[in-house]
Amino acid sequence: MSKAIKQWHQLVEDNNPAGLAELLADDVVFYSPVVHTPQHGKAIALKYLTAAFAVLFNGSFRYVREIASERDALLEFELELDGIAVNGIDLISWNDAGQITEFKVMVRPRKGLEAVAAAMFNEMSGRQ
Amino acid sequence: MSKAIKQWHQLVEDNNPAGLAELLADDVVFYSPVVHTPQHGKAIALKYLTAAFAVLFNGSFRYVREIASERDALLEFELELDGIAVNGIDLISWNDAGQITEFKVMVRPRKGLEAVAAAMFNEMSGRQ
Numbered sequence: 001m002s003k004a005i006k007q008w009h010q011l012v013e014d015n016n017p018a019g020l021a022e023l024l025a026d027d028v029v030f031y032s033p034v035v036h037t038p039q040h041g042k043a044i045a046l047k048y049l050t051a052a053f054a055v056l057f058n059g060s061f062r063y064v065r066e067i068a069s070e071r072d073a074l075l076e077f078e079l080e081l082d083g084i085a086v087n088g089i090d091l092i093s094w095n096d097a098g099q100i101t102e103f104k105v106m107v108r109p110r111k112g113l114e115a116v117a118a119a120m121f122n123e124m125s126g127r128q
Numbered sequence: 129m130s131k132a133i134k135q136w137h138q139l140v141e142d143n144n145p146a147g148l149a150e151l152l153a154d155d156v157v158f159y160s161p162v163v164h165t166p167q168h169g170k171a172i173a174l175k176y177l178t179a180a181f182a183v184l185f186n187g188s189f190r191y192v193r194e195i196a197s198e199r200d201a202l203l204e205f206e207l208e209l210d211g212i213a214v215n216g217i218d219l220i221s222w223n224d225a226g227q228i229t230e231f232k233v234m235v236r237p238r239k240g241l242e243a244v245a246a247a248m249f250n251e252m253s254g255r256q
Contacts, residue, residue, distance in 0.1 A: 036213055036237040067202055069195045074202045076219070085164055089217060089234060091204070106217060106234035109164040110245065113238060 001066075004094035005073050009063070017053040020046055024100050031104035033088065034117045045103060051123040056081070056116065072102070081119055086112035129194075132222035133201050137191070145181040148174055152228050159232035161216065162245045173231060179251040184209070184244065200230070209247055214240035 001009075004023065011019045021042065029038050030045040039045060056079060065076035072093040079086050088107035095101050107113045129137075132151065139147045149170065157166045158173040167173060184207060193204035200221040207214050214235060221230035235241045 031215075031236070033236045034238045036239065065200075067195050067197045067200060072193075072195060074195055074217075074219075087159075087234075089202075089219070091202075091217070104236075106215075106236045108159070108161045108232075108234045110162045110241060111164065113241060117238065 002068065002073065002094060003098035004100055005066075005068065005075070005092065007098070008075075008092065008100070012053075012057050012061075012063075015053060015058060017050045020049055020053075024049075024103075025095055025097075028100055029102050031091075031102070033105045033107045033113060034120070047124065048120075049103070051120050055119040055123045081112070081115040084111050084115040085109075086116060088112070088116070130196065130198075130201065130222060131226040132228055133194075133196065133203070133220065135226070136203075136220065136228070140181075140185050140189075140191075143181060143185060145174075145178045148177055148181075152177075152231075153223055153225075156228055157230050159219075159230070161233045161235045161241060162248070175252065176248075177231070179248055183247040183251045209240070209243040212239050212243040213237075214244060216240070216244070 007023050024042050024045055026042050028042055028045045029040055030048050031038055032048065039048065061077060061079040063075050063077050067074045075090040075092065077088055086107060088105060091104040092100055093102035107116050135151050152170050152173055154170050156170055156173045157168055158176050159166055160176065167176065189205060189207040191203050191205050195202045203218040205216050216233060216235035219232040220228055223229050235244050
């Protein structure tokens with residue numbers, strides 16, 4: 001397993017978003033499952049991923065499959081969110097330094113996507 | 129590239145849904161990007177995939193990335209549908225005979241998922 005993916009799994013396992021800053025490249029691009037526009041740069045990627053640690057990467061969250069190449073990997077996950085079954089993927093690319101350069105998320109089914117969108121919106125806008 | 133994925137690409141390239149019956153295992157499971165419930169068996173999988181050939185696999189549709197292991201592969205795609213940018217993945221597993229046993233689809237962003245859901249519903253319900 002690549003260094004980047006190993007470190008990513010460790011952060012998720014420890015629920016340690018503080019370690020993200022080191023793992024993300026400065027020019028990382030985050031692709032939301034909800035919004036089309038790519039989110040450029042470490043600051044905005046940190047905002048999204050820190051919110052994901054808070055609302056998604058806990059409780060029933062688990063990775064169920066991994067397919068990797070030399071420079072990118074698919075990580076499939078499942079969780080239950082507010083009683084809704086969520087199935088999704090993280091599609092992660094990294095550079096020679098082992099830093100994440102691209103992080104793309106997709107979620108199914110439609111109800112799962114709606115649950116994720118609502119939870120992430122509430123977290124990122126400070127609502128409860 | 130595995131035999132199953134090579135044959136899949138050939139069918140998409142030729143827009144030839146008639147070749148699907150041979151490529152799918154009898155007990156194939158199809159996972160829709162919209163609906164939670166897995167769709168079991170070749171008959172229902174053929175219905176979904178034949179509709180996808182009609183409304184998605186034409187015009188601007190293209191595969192942009194592939195990550196494969198010995199028994200499954202991720203194929204990432206992009207297309208424009210009714211003016212909406214669609215980005216998605218096919219997550220395909222196969223058996224020793226080279227037949228597809230699992231076909232899972234996820235789509236982003238939310239507007240892209242809505243466009244795919246509408247186009248597939250219209251095609252499968254016979255509406256125009």
